[in-house]
Amino acid sequence: NAGVTQTPKFQVLKTGQSMTLQCAQDMNHNSMYWYRQDPGMGLRLIYYSASEGTTDKGEVPNGYNVSRLNKREFSLRLESAAPSQTSVYFCASRRETLGYYGYTFGSGTRLTVV
Amino acid sequence: DQQVKQNSPSLSVQEGRISILNCDYTNSMFDYFLWYKKYPAEGPTFLISISSIKDKNEDGRFTVFLNKSAKHLSLHIVPSQPGDSAVYFCAASLMGNNNDMRFGAGTRLTVKP
Numbered sequence: 001n002a003g004v005t006q007t008p009k010f011q012v013l014k015t016g017q018s019m020t021l022q023c024a025q026d027m028n029h030n031s032m033y034w035y036r037q038d039p040g041m042g043l044r045l046i047y048y049s050a051s052e053g054t055t056d057k058g059e060v061p062n063g064y065n066v067s068r069l070n071k072r073e074f075s076l077r078l079e080s081a082a083p084s085q086t087s088v089y090f091c092a093s094r095r096e097t098l099g100y101y102g103y104t105f106g107s108g109t110r111l112t113v114v
Numbered sequence: 115d116q117q118v119k120q121n122s123p124s125l126s127v128q129e130g131r132i133s134i135l136n137c138d139y140t141n142s143m144f145d146y147f148l149w150y151k152k153y154p155a156e157g158p159t160f161l162i163s164i165s166s167i168k169d170k171n172e173d174g175r176f177t178v179f180l181n182k183s184a185k186h187l188s189l190h191i192v193p194s195q196p197g198d199s200a201v202y203f204c205a206a207s208l209m210g211n212n213n214d215m216r217f218g219a220g221t222r223l224t225v226k227p
Contacts, residue, residue, distance in 0.1 A: 042116070044217070108155075
């Protein structure tokens with residue numbers, strides 16, 4: 001039972017480079033989320049997808065794009081990385097029938113932009 | 115603008131004693147509150163929650179208290195165990211929008227044997 005799988009676990013980018021963070025869940029959840037965590041701050045929602053084919057902005061969407069490729073996969077793309085995007089990124093999915101506490105998180109991607 | 119605040123970055127307690135983690139929020143529209151626990155190199159996992167219509171919820175060693183007038187909630191762990199050592203995040207959800215949880219910065223709990 002893998003749950004939510006994120007790749008890669010670590011990444012170092014140069015300013016201006018692009019990359020895609022991958023996320024996949026095997027729990028048949030409809031909703032998926034991307035959060036970032038910075039030192040001294042809580043997790044902040046970047047984008048979410050309430051169902052396949054839909055995406056919505058969260059609290060801090062600037063500089064990111066997302067794709068809900070299918071029900072299982074939700075990717076986060078940085079088109080032109082900036083040092084301010086250095087962070088730990090968490091993907092999550094949610095089982096609606098459990099309401100708020102149905103979030104399952106991946107183990108995170110630690111991204112450094114130099 | 116951090117709407118959920120955990121003002122203690124760290125807390126250290128002795129095994130067997132009570133751990134009390136605190137959380138304050140500013141948005142009176144929050145109607146559901148959660149605590150998540152996070153170990154190093156892992157994602158947060160759900161621990162316990164409380165609806166704004168209640169003032170207490172208990173699950174084994176874990177109890178969450180909500181004081182709406184003070185916009186404050188706390189997590190009590192009794193008795194504390196070394197395996198409870200982790201970072202604890204408080205989170206809150208806006209009324210009618212369960213896709214947008216707001217998290218506090220976390221409190222690192224260390225339980226000493």
